Amino acid sequence: MNNSIVPLINIAPFLHGGADDKARVAAEVDRACREIGFLVVSGHDVPAALIDAMHGMSDDYFALPHWEKMRHKIPADRLRVNLPGRERNCLDLAYHIFVIPTAFLDAARGGAVTFEHFERLPPPELDSVEKVIAYGQGVREDFAAWWRAGIVPGTVNTYYGVQPAQGVMERTAWHAAQHCRQLMEVVAQSGYAPDGPLGEAELAGLPLPDEIYDDEVPMNAKAANG
Numbered sequence: 001m002n003n004s005i006v007p008l009i010n011i012a013p014f015l016h017g018g019a020d021d022k023a024r025v026a027a028e029v030d031r032a033c034r035e036i037g038f039l040v041v042s043g044h045d046v047p048a049a050l051i052d053a054m055h056g057m058s059d060d061y062f063a064l065p066h067w068e069k070m071r072h073k074i075p076a077d078r079l080r081v082n083l084p085g086r087e088r089n090c091l092d093l094a095y096h097i098f099v100i101p102t103a104f105l106d107a108a109r110g111g112a113v114t115f116e117h118f119e120r121l122p123p124p125e126l127d128s129v130e131k132v133i134a135y136g137q138g139v140r141e142d143f144a145a146w147w148r149a150g151i152v153p154g155t156v157n158t159y160y161g162v163q164p165a166q167g168v169m170e171r172t173a174w175h176a177a178q179h180c181r182q183l184m185e186v187v188a189q190s191g192y193a194p195d196g197p198l199g200e201a202e203l204a205g206l207p208l209p210d211e212i213y214d215d216e217v218p219m220n221a222k223a224a225n226g
């Protein structure tokens with residue numbers, strides 16, 4: 001067998017022939033698997049429409065955004081792995097990232113940014129990558145709808161007093177951004193390239209620490225700023 005060519009093996013004799021035919025095809029498959037490791041089969045009776053449908057589904061899958069495909073690669077148990085030097089795991093952090101804008105929205109709608117927001121842990125039912133993504137997507141849509149409505153209060157209530165809404169919104173941005181940097185690092189260390197990572201343009205002007213695992217700026221810091 002030419003071991004530089006993937007063999008094309010007609011298996012129709014195996015499916016429809018006698019014992020000798022089956023033995024001959026089996027020997028061909030055996031040799032292909034031992035010498036090449038791959039083979040292509042013909043005469044398999046799989047309907048062409050089914051093959052086309054399978055190719056179509058493959059094309060659709062590989063056309064998905066990178067992050068969408070990644071969620072099929074990250075097993076749920078990875079969510080419970082703690083971040084370096086932290087008592088917080090990836091699931092807690094992913095949830096926390098979306099609680100940050102939730103806290104701001106609550107305040108912008110007449111409530112307040114509270115300590116309780118930032119101490120929240122993911123509810124038990126949020127136990128898979130898919131559910132975390134769906135939860136986050138809901139928050140994103142909620143925030144976008146609020147922004148489109150164009151009703152931005154001048155001030156909002158927070159646990160550090162009444163503050164200009166603009167400043168609290170900036171804190172919301174850098175607080176979430178810092179944690180996104182940490183999650184991006186987890187993704188990178190897992191062997192994946194973050195899709196659409198936050199870069200200099202997105203982070204410009206935000207008061208972020210140099211290192212992604214620098215201690216977080218205390219939540220009551222920069223209160224004058226918002």
Ligand SMILES: [Fe+2]
Pocket residue numbers: 096118175179216
């Ligand atoms: Fe935080």
